[in-house]
Structure formats: structure tokens, C-alpha cells
Amino acid sequence: MHADAAGAIATTGRDLNNRGLLASYEGNISVRLDAERILATPTGVHKGRMQPEEMVVVDTTGSVIGSGAASSEIKLHLAIYEERADVGAIVHAHPPTATGYAVAGKELPRAALAETVALFGCVPVAPYGAPSTTALADSVREPVRTFDALLLANHGAVTVGGDLEQAAERMAQLEHFAQIALVAHVLGGAKSFSSGQVDEISRLREASGERPVPAACYPAASESGNITLTREELVGLIADAVRRIR
């Protein structure tokens, strides 16, 4: 009945493993079969060598329907399905560069790469929760309402999609972006867009039926060069400058 979805998960696991987005037993994948059932990778299997018949069906509370033991991270998946009715598939992985940012506690640069702003808006870091716990599942509830890709602090990344291909490709795109961000960092740091330039990308997103770029993804005033000062601060700066000229 869900043979197609099971086959797609097995293929995606092999693909993620081959592309270096997860290593061996790491990560997990799920697909929403219908309003009551989710098909997920089993716990403790090599994601590059899964067989379709190994996949596990669970209900929305995580109870197994049939046989097998679902992924240890099933709570994370269930929380996301609960928050987002539009999500049909979820990929959790540990792509090395993006996870490097999550482990270093560094945000990926906001409003810096056109493709990323268009695709994701930006990629926030969800607070740390120990793997497989309700704390981890709860840490993504709020940000996943707005974002399709998240970093998990000191852990990895999660991407969602309308279908499995979209969720998996978003994981690859996230890692690609993280690699670009790292190169930009080495070369002196990413140069941020202005708010107007983000507005322009946001309009393009909306024209293609996507949600506008979330407010949180706009450059901070100090990044864009649009520094806001109070009148007193401005007067103080001018007074300092005049003093220096004298």
C-alpha cells in the first residue's frame, strides 16, 4: 500500500549517504502517508543500505502500526507534522558544513546569497535539545512554522518539503549554502543585502506562489549599513567628529 513511499525513502537514504549529507547510521527520513499515518526509517540502520520493507509505519502519537521500531528521532518528525499541515516529508541529517555552523553556535549569514534568500528566507538555529527527546522536538515547533530549513544547535539540520524529493533537495541546498558561507567567511565575510534588495527577492518569491521572506531574514541594521541612531547619539557623534577636526 505504501510501497512507493518506502522505496522512495530507501533511495533517498542511499542518495543522502552518497552525497555525504549524513554518515552511515545517522539521520532519519519520514513521509506523511495520510492524516493518521507516517512512514519513517527504522532505528539503527545504515541509511545507505535500507530496504523498502524495513520502513516503519507509526500513528500521529508515534505508536507503531504493524512491526518494527521507528527512528529514535520520530518525536522530532511528529512535532513538525503537527505544526505544518503542508509538510509531506522530513529529512534530518548531519551535513558536515551546515552542522559545523550549528556546532560552532554560528548562524549562517542572513540576507547574503540570492538563491538562499529566495529558497529559504534564512536558516535559523533551533535551541539545543538532546537527540531523541521531547526537548529537541519542542525546540523546532516555533521556528518550523516559518522556516523550511533549520539548524539544530550542537546537532545537525532538518529540512521539510511538500514531498520527499523537495525535503531531500533542500538538505543538499542547505549544505551547499553552508559551504559557500564558509568560503565567504574565509575571504573576509559575506556582504549583506540591503533591506530593499531582500524586498525585491521577497516579491519574486511571492510572484511564484511562495510566502514572503520572513521579517527575521532581513539584514540587521548594522549589517546593511542602515544604522539607526537616536538624535542624542547623532549629536554626540557629530560633536566628537568636530572635536577631532579641531
Ligand SMILES: [Zn+2]
Ligand atoms: Zn541527528
